[in-house]
Amino acid sequence: MSVLELQGVRKTIGGDNVLRGVDLSLRPSRVVAVRGRSGVGKTTLAKVAALLLKPDSGLVYFNGLDTSKLSESELSSTRLKYIGYVDQDCSLIDELTVWENIELPLRLMNIERSNRAGIIGEVVEVLGLKGLESRRPRELSGGQRQRVVLARALVKKPILLVADEPFAHLDDETVRVVMGYIRQLASVSGLAVLITTTDLYAGMDVDEDYYLVNGVLVRRT
Numbered sequence: 001m002s003v004l005e006l007q008g009v010r011k012t013i014g015g016d017n018v019l020r021g022v023d024l025s026l027r028p029s030r031v032v033a034v035r036g037r038s039g040v041g042k043t044t045l046a047k048v049a050a051l052l053l054k055p056d057s058g059l060v061y062f063n064g065l066d067t068s069k070l071s072e073s074e075l076s077s078t079r080l081k082y083i084g085y086v087d088q089d090c091s092l093i094d095e096l097t098v099w100e101n102i103e104l105p106l107r108l109m110n111i112e113r114s115n116r117a118g119i120i121g122e123v124v125e126v127l128g129l130k131g132l133e134s135r136r137p138r139e140l141s142g143g144q145r146q147r148v149v150l151a152r153a154l155v156k157k158p159i160l161l162v163a164d165e166p167f168a169h170l171d172d173e174t175v176r177v178v179m180g181y182i183r184q185l186a187s188v189s190g191l192a193v194l195i196t197t198t199d200l201y202a203g204m205d206v207d208e209d210y211y212l213v214n215g216v217l218v219r220r221t
């Protein structure tokens with residue numbers, strides 16, 4: 001069964017028909033890329049997939065449940081427990097340190113302090129953030145911020161990762177490491193992954209590759 005299934009999703013924003021019938025199935029252990037030029041609707045699609053934005057029409061199933069039937073509080077607890085979202089703007093809480101930012105979802109999930117450190121330490125290590133734990137977000141580079149946001153998304157061991165242009169500020173070698181970690185989580189823990197990118201050409205180690213064009217997804221390979 002799919003973790004997330006979009007059927008005929010349409011979304012108009014500011015009078016613009018951004019999504020015009022998107023069908024997409026995100027299955028456990030599969031990594032899916034959506035490529036598209038700036039302004040085509042990748043963020044809109046990512047937000048629908050992360051249950052942050054409701055479509056005007058069409059269906060969104062999460063774990064087989066029709067999400068239009070869920071209340072706001074059910075939606076937000078589903079997001080908190082099961083969905084890691086990497087927003088394009090790399091939003092972090094300025095008053096908290098890197099470690100505290102990454103820890104936040106675990107605190108919200110009432111996971112005991114003694115159980116938090118191990119997983120945070122692992123993600124910090126793998127994503128190359130060691131030594132930065134006590135900094136504030138404003139003391140980070142763009143690529144470091146991006147990895148902290150990714151760490152915050154992964155630390156709760158979600159079943160779905162939606163990452164909106166997660167590699168925009170990263171060098172090729174770091175992209176390789178980060179992608180390797182995401183792939184490992186997919187194969188070991190069954191994580192389903194959606195990654196968007198404006199890169200229309202670069203080779204990507206993904207299972208399904210799509211272009212978002214004129215509001216619909218077109219298979220690349």
Ligand SMILES: Nc1ncnc2c1ncn2[C@@H]1O[C@H](COP(=O)(O)OP(=O)(O)OP(=O)(O)O)[C@@H](O)[C@H]1O
Pocket residue numbers: 013014016018036037038039040041042043044045088198
């Ligand atoms: N709040 C808004 N009000 C009006 N129009 C909006 C709003 N948000 C997005 N749009 C428009 O919707 C369209 C899709 O935007 P979206 O952010 O999904 O594109 P994108 O593919 O993520 O672009 P980028 O690669 O630049 O991030 C764009 O034409 C954008 O101008």
Ligand SMILES: [Mg+2]
Pocket residue numbers: 042043044088164
């Ligand atoms: Mg965008």
